[in-house]
Amino acid sequence: MTTFAVHGIGRPRRALDPGEDERWITVEQFDALLDVVARGGAQLTFDDGNSSDVEIALPRLVDRGLYAEFFPLAGRVGERGYVDQDGLRQLVEAGMHVGSHGWDRHDWRLDSPFAVRRDLDEAPRLLEQLSGTPVRRYSLPEGRFDRRVLRHLRDAGATRVYANVGGARGVRAATLVRPRTEIRWDVNTRWAEAVSRRPRRWAGRWTPRSSW
Template structure:
C-alpha cells in the first residue's frame, strides 16, 4: 500500500498511461470512494459509533407501491386525573409542618407588660430567626400548599415552614415584611377587619399590596371575640361580613381562618364551612380527629425566645 511518505516508483511513460486508465476503471467499479483526511468528530453525551467502510452489495429497489408507510407517533395527552382526597385519619397523621404564629414585630417599650412581651417580637430577634431559617435551608410555604399536602399528599419543599401573622398590626408591614422580602419568604396574614385603616394598624391599601406580593390574606374575625362565645348574629358579624370585606379588598375568595386566642369548638365548624374556608388554624390544642383541617395547630413565636428555643420549637412534631 502506498502511504503519504512512500516515494512513487519510476514508470516509463508508455506504461503510465495504461496504468492510469486501469485505475480509473477499477475506481468506477468499487462500492464507494476512499475517504481520507476526514476531521475527527467530538463525542457528544450520546455515543455515536464510527462508521466502518464496507463493500455494499447491489441493492434491488422494491416498487414504491410495496413500501410500508412510516408510522407517525401520536402524542399522548397529559394526565388529568383528579387527586384523591385523604380521609381524616390520614390528614391527621400528615400534620407535621411547623407553623409559627407572630403578632407584633417591634422593640419593647417601658409600657409593655411582661405578659405582653410574649406577643411582641423584637426586630433584631425576628431578623435573627429569619436568617436562621434561610441559612438552614428552610422553605416557607403557603396555606394552599399545606392544604394540598394534607388532603392529597402533594409534595412539599425540603424543610417546610409556614409563617403566620395575626391581627394586622402596622409593625407587621413596617418591620416584618422588609425582612421577609429580603429572604424571598412568603407568609400568611390573619386580619381582624375592625382595625383596618386605624392608626398603628394595617391600611386597606397595605392589605392589597400584601396580596399582590404573593402573601396570603386570611380572616381573623371582626374584632377578635372568642369563637366559643358566639351565638345568633355573632356568626354573621364575626365571620361572614369580615370575610367578605377581605374578599372585596383582594378581589378573590378568602380561604383560611384563624381562631382568636386559638380557642375553638365544634359548633363553629358548620359556619366556617358555610363561609367557604378550606382550613382553620388554632394554637396548641390537639387537632379534632373528625375535623383536622379546621383545627390545624400553630405555636406562638414568643418575643422572649432565645435562638435555641426557636430551633427547638421548629423541630417539634406539630
C-alpha cells in the same frame, strides 16, 4: 412542618390591649426567627394585622424569598397601628396570602348568632373587598374552637383554619384545622430551632424563657 404565629414586631404604634405585649417581639428577635424559617421546617403566619406586618415583616420576607400568611382583624383595618387597604394590597402583590382573623379579638366559642355572621361572613367579605383577593382561610382568635365553631367555619366555606397547639381537644382529627405555635416576647433561636424540628402535633403551648 411547624407553623409559627407572629403578632407584633418592634415598637407598637398604638396602645396595646391588656396582655397583648406578651406577644410582641423585637426586630432583632424577628430577624433571628426568619433565619430559622429560612433553613426549612417552619413557616410563618401573622395575626391581628398590625402595621408591623407591612412595615417590618413584609420587606424582610421578600428579601429572603419567604412566603407567609396574614390574618388581620377586619374591624380594625385602617385604625392607628393596624394595616390599611394599601397595606393589604401590598401583601397580596408581594405574593403573600391574606386570610381572616374575624372582626375583632374575642373567643368565637362565645359568639352570639349576630357575632357569628360578623366574624365568618362580614369579616372575610370586607377583607376580600379591601385586599382584592378571595378570603377562605381563617386564624382563630386565641387559637380556640369547639365543634360548633368548626361547623360554622365549614358552612362559611373555609379551606384552612389555624389554631394554637393544645386547642383542638375532641376534634383533633379535623383535617380542616392546622396547629400553630405562638411566638411570644421571650422567644429565642435555640427554642425556635428545636420546635421547627419537632413533628407537627397537637401538644401543650411552648413557652421559652430566655432571650436571643
